[in-house]
Amino acid sequence: MTMARIGLLLLWVVGISVAAPPSEEERARVEAALPAQNLPAERHLLIFTGCRGYVHESIPIGAWAITRMGEVTGAWQAEVRDDPAVFSDLSGYDGVLMLSTTGTLFTEAAWQDELVRFVEGGGGLVGIHAAADCFYDWPAYGDMLGGWFDGHPWHQEVEIEIEEPEHPVMQAFAGADTFEVTDEIYQFRDPYSRGRNRVLARLAPWALDLSRAGIRRSDGDFAVSWVRRQGRGRIFYTSLGHRSEIYWNPVVLRHYADGIRFALGDLEADSVSSAARYGGMSADDAAETLHGWSPEDGRAVLRPVEEAIRTALHGDDQAPMRAALLAVANDEEAHLDVRRLALYRLRWFDDAAAVSAGLRPLLADTILGETAHDVIAWQQRGIGFVTTWSIAGPYESEGVTGAGLMSVRFGPEEMTGGWQPLDEGMVDPPGVVDFGRIFGGENRCAYLRTVIRSKSVRSVELRVGSDDGCRVWFNGNTVLMRDVQRGHRLEEDRVEIVLKPGVNMVMMKVTQGGGGWQASCRVVPMDGRGLEGIEFAPSL
Incomplete structure (x- = not known):
């Protein structure tokens, strides 16, 4: 039995991961998408798949695809492992590929030192997707990889800009300036910077969907792929790889192949940082x-x-x-x-x-x-988002799923108690309340309430986002109803209301069937005078 097959067996039998093995149909799709190259090289690649956090369902097909790609192209022999003890001795490998690894995979200082020694001594390091979502308590790992995961505002079709179409690691894109793909797209935090990394692809700035909640970067720099050097080692990272079909996308597979070959030392490519180069x-x-x-x-x-x-x-x-x-x-x-x-x-x-x-x-x-x-x-995006709320819930009704809860009247609709001030620290910028983080669970609902004090009569627009459905009352009257299942988008629904002088009340009911559970509300004056003379409070 080959080392690659032994490694694959370990993936299913011994490891931390619990995702199901790839189907025959998935394998066939990968085979059809593999790059047709013959690049004989006596390289040994460790594909590590261990997870201590979220386990991506795509890990098995990803491990199989990258292993098979090495066999077909002759560029590497892969061994798939998920036992972290493998990091005690990396001397038998030319490169380490972290495949959607999550969480603190190990804490042994000797194993951490071994990986740093391996890379700085000339070994290759490859990170695929959630490889940036691990070892947050080990700064040297983030430094080596080039950055840490800081949320994924996008899981949709996106347009990616190929910043350097002529770069050897970007030859899969055949000189094109852009590439469209559907995947979960990350944003990154320090130590990510263009002073450290040679960024080769990013979300196209002209096609950014800025309605998504959780966008944290303040510079619009949403990198997708980069290369860098540390000591004598080479590093390649790409955030593409959440969805299984990524691993039978021929363009992405070729991009992986070139990135891996760069990390292994078999593809010469400039890795001077973007800031130093330009x-x-x-x-x-x-x-x-x-x-x-x-x-x-x-x-x-x-x-x-x-x-x-x-x-x-x-x-x-x-x-x-x-x-x-x-x-x-x-x-x-x-x-x-x-x-x-x-x-x-x-x-x-x-x-x-x-x-x-x-x-x-x-x-x-x-x-x-x-x-x-x-x-x-x-x-002006941060202006007018309500961050001062009272909250009530969660509420459930036996036998009623999320979609049916909109028609069930709970305490807040009957003017009874249950309200508590919501700590503004629980409101994510610019003004997103994440009920999943606060309450969790499925097939339930919760309520938000805020008081708007106005010095005069003002026409304003309420701009509401919700995951899933929502109902909005203004001064006791329903002004918006969306009995739907959907993801949260800032300002998706809009309704014009007229504030009276003094106290006004806005209440939201937000249902949850499954997945995310969030809400936001922005108050935008129609007269262009901003929020002058308008104040928010959680209660009377």
Whole structure:
């Protein structure tokens, strides 16, 4: 029996993971998608699949696909293990691939030292998807990999921008600037930075779905794939790999193959950090480049501009770059593509008043007006979200599922007690209440209530998001009903109401059938005067 087959047997019999083995149909799909290469190399790759947290159902087919890809291409021989004791001695391997590993996999200092020694001594490290969701209490691991998971706002079809189509690790994309795929997409936190990593792919900034809850990055930099070096070792990471069908996507498999070969030392590729390679351009030079750019110049010319913008976003003085981008956005002689680029980047700059004022002339533009409006709205995204609530629940009714709970009247609808102030620390930015974190469970509902005090008559829009359904009362009258099963999206439903002088009451009922359970509410004045004269309180 080969080492690869022994490893696969260990995956199903001994390990921590509990996901089911791949079906024959899944294996056939992988076989059809494998890259047709013959790259003989005497390389041994450890595929580690252990989990102490969430176990991805795609792990077995992923392990099988990567093992089989090594056999078909001749690029590596794989051994699949999920016993962390394997890290006591890595001398028999050329590379370690962490396949959607989660949690604190081991705490033995000697094993941790062995992995660091292995990588810094020239071994390869590959991270697939949740490889960034482990070892949070071991800083050296995050440093090696290049960053840590910080939530997954997106699980949908997304457009990915290939930042360097000519890079050897990106040859799977055949020179294309973009790639569309459906998967769970991560965002990352420190130690992630472009000063450490060579970022090769990211979520396309022009196609970002910013309605998703839990977006934490303040610079719009949502990396998908990167490479880096540590000591003599090479590291490749990609967040693609949550869904099983990713492992029979021929483009992604080829991307994996090239990334693994880079990590193993068999594919030469530049791994100098993005900041080191493209940094150093001033705001004036960036503006000059943008004003004069044309498609014939190519997108590679814009990489130093992009890096200069990112540097400004993380710097102490954003004003020069902000002014430069506002000038480009309003320059009717500049190419439409770079005017859009300026708009997309302005979304993340500070001083909402300056950005909004600078973009106001564009609001009437027939081509860019909608984008300018979206940027202004995003700049003001934190304004008006209710974070001051009372909460009641959870409530259940025997034999009634989540969808049926909307018609069941519980205590808050009968004006009885049960209300408790909700700690604002339990409200996620910009204003999302996660009942799953507070209560958990399924087939139940909960209520939120806030008091809005207004100094005058004001027309406002309530913008509500809910997972699953919701019913909204304003001053005792139902103004919105959505008896649905859905994921949470900020501001998905909108209804105009009129605040009376003094006390006004908003109450929400949010049902839960399964999966996520969240709600949000934003109050947006219709007269453009902001929240002047409006206050929120959890109770009278």
